[in-house]
Amino acid sequence: MAANEIINVHLFDQEIGRIGMQENEVRSSFQFNPDFLNQNKLLNIFPKTGILRRTKHVQLFSQFDNETFKGIPPQFADSLPDRFGSIIFKAWLDNKVHQNISVLEQLAYIGNRGMGAMEYKPIVQLPENVAIDLDEIIELLKEVLDLKKSSRQKKLDNQALINIFKIGTSAGGARPKILISENRKTGKVIPGDLEYGDHFNHYLVKLALDENENYPREVVEYCYYLLLKNTGIRMMDSKLIDNKHFATLRFDRQDGQKQHVLTATGMTGWDYKNPTNSSYENLFNLCSFLKIPHTQLEELFKRMIFNIIFANTDDHLKNHAFIYNQKKDSWELSPAYDITFAMNPLIDFKQPKRALSVNGKRNKITLQDVYKIAEDYTIKNPDGIIKEIESQQKELSKLLMQHDVPKLVVEKIMDGVAGFD
């Protein structure tokens, strides 16, 4: 792709606009497709958070030149891979002895395989998928991620790398993961993301890869999922594969359709790596701004209490998302995801700080701090919610033991699950 590139953005089978990027990749532009604007429909696909305006004029952006947004508006940066996807991408490109690749070229590789519903064209076509062999994929990923010395003499096989690139890079996040679709009738699993029909279950699978890791991280995440269900917090149905990989149904593939999804970071431009805007209050304000039903604000309050009590400190702004309702042209809070004991329990962290502050604090959060939030956002009966979630503490140790998490790990997790200060 040439410098000063342009890429088209499609949503719900129509071109909604074009992103442009200057050669130095510092400034980008976006222009809505005038035909799309003239329809006067889907008015709220990008809520008015002060970034994209509904105008036929070209809009310029220089404020997003950082690691999180890579120069482009956050709504589209949400489609780019994070740490894990970028490592795989790089391994594949290195294999091809490719030059540096631009951010719009990355979007072209993502093409129609991105999370959510936005698609980027022209698509860079890649060879067809071959059948999936999870074990083989895992062995390869271990080599790519340097978790194991390569037993191969030659460079990694290009087709194999393309396969993992295609099935693993579009999801965000730091941990290794792949996307699979499982035929509801036959149980047959196909890799990647090109099927989104109703006769498949679509999973995001977080893989247990690191043999050096001294505790079963994905099993702990599964136990947290079971616990979360007890508290009535919404999360997509999830399961363990081979008793060790955590598979969760995708909320951006439902009812046989791609769902338009933005994270809190993608919607607002609040950088999830920067503490400046990382607070629960901002998240509640965003929900109010999006006119999200009050019951979902209560749900967000529950998630906050759960994260505090069960030491999920990695509750950053990209770990909260919203789903667009096409019929109503409005937004809802997505099901919860990435909720687990965030630190390695076998390492003693001194007073871990949570990503999102509560009443200005990132640790030592008190009941008074959360009462303040309950008051500000008219959440009824905060004590009832807190008691209900606290009552699940014993359940967690039971679940962890039932799933053969080593005793020391269970003890350390239960130490960390201390609740309020």
Ligand SMILES: Nc1ncnc2c1ncn2[C@@H]1O[C@H](COP(=O)(O)OP(=O)(O)OP(=O)(O)O)[C@@H](O)[C@H]1O
């Ligand atoms: N059930 C789901 N359906 C659709 N998208 C999901 C789902 N779960 C996670 N995601 C998306 O995939 C991304 C990565 O997932 P997740 O946050 O669980 O991974 P992670 O590697 O643990 O992240 P982190 O870097 O925060 O530790 C999320 O940011 C979210 O956008």
Ligand SMILES: [Mg+2]
């Ligand atoms: Mg995450």
